[in-house]
Amino acid sequence: MQGCDGSVLIRSTPGNPAERDASDNLSLAFEGFDTVTSAKAAVEAACPDVVSCADVLTIAARDAIALSGGPFFPVELGRLDGQSSSASNVAGKLPQPSNTLNQLVAIFRANGLSMSDMVALSAAHSVGLAHCSKFSDRLYRYKPPAQPTDPTLNEKYAAFLRGKCSDGGPDILVLMDQATPALFDNQYYRNLQDGGGLLASDELLYTDNRTRPLVNSWAASTDAFNRAFADAVVKLGRVGVKSGGQGNIRKQCDVFN
Known part of the structure; x- marks a missing residue:
């Protein structure tokens, strides 16, 4: 790359x-x-x-x-x-969906980007699609009698995703944001608050105490998110x-x- x-x-x-x-x-x-x-x-x-x-x-x-x-x-x-x-x-x-927060931070820092930049740029997942193979382990890796799905995943959302991606089935594409799929907005962060991050690396931004304050702040303010994203994407362009x-x-x- x-x-x-x-x-x-x-x-x-x-x-x-x-x-x-x-x-x-x-x-x-x-x-x-x-x-x-x-x-x-x-x-x-x-x-x-x-x-x-x-x-x-x-x-x-x-x-x-x-x-x-x-x-x-x-x-x-x-x-x-x-x-x-x-x-x-x-x-x-x-970055990979299976990365830990430390791994994600290291990838971004290697390119001159901060943890705050990483959380802002992750909102690119407000639009677009992902292959089932990128998140299906969250749906099927936990077997009964244990938790059947990733416990950080909203149960209704998990059921919806299972309907889209059958275990071992074709690797189809799923919208990253079901709420406002055609809009680039801060709905991405509100999805995380509700356990609706599609990729494990998305939801990690809310479940980890180091990045949760940024998620909450940008979920609450479109203006603050827009400023943070614009600053981060200009840095990414370097x-x-x-x-x-x-x-x-x-x-x-x-x-x-």
Whole structure:
């Protein structure tokens, strides 16, 4: 994983499985990739060889957040596109649903992000989908006579999820937020308060005393959440930025020059 250099936009070839096809990236919306590629083509037609795919992706992400009801904020520009993309580089770089809080904090701190940034950025799970395989262990790993499901999971929500994801069945996709699935909002934190975090790593933010105050604060205030998220996502946009001889400006986002 190369960071904020547009490497995830590259299509795989027979000789190079690219980042977008790594197992941890399979829930990404591929129509979104096509939208970015189309936007870049329009930019190239008007102003060739000036705006990188990495910057197009950054602006598109900000605009998608705002159009979904989230905050609009200025983003930093001037990134170059990376010149490599390999699925093998993704392993171990992204947070996992099974991570402990200490593991999650370490991953974010390694990229210059604080625990507060991590809790704010986790609200990206206010929209989107997750494969059943990412959370099914919360539904079936606890066998009778013990607790049948993860005890931190709301029982009604667990029953709903079992109806979506049969034990050993197909790996279908489930909305991350059933309450306001099309809105980018602080409902994510209210879900956690109710035992409705889809991933174990989501609910952990409420069950752990170190992060619960942040969850409660942002569940109570849309303005406070919007400010925290905007600050954190701008910091995230500085991770792995390419400049100088480290990168270039691609003519097409899904293939190298």
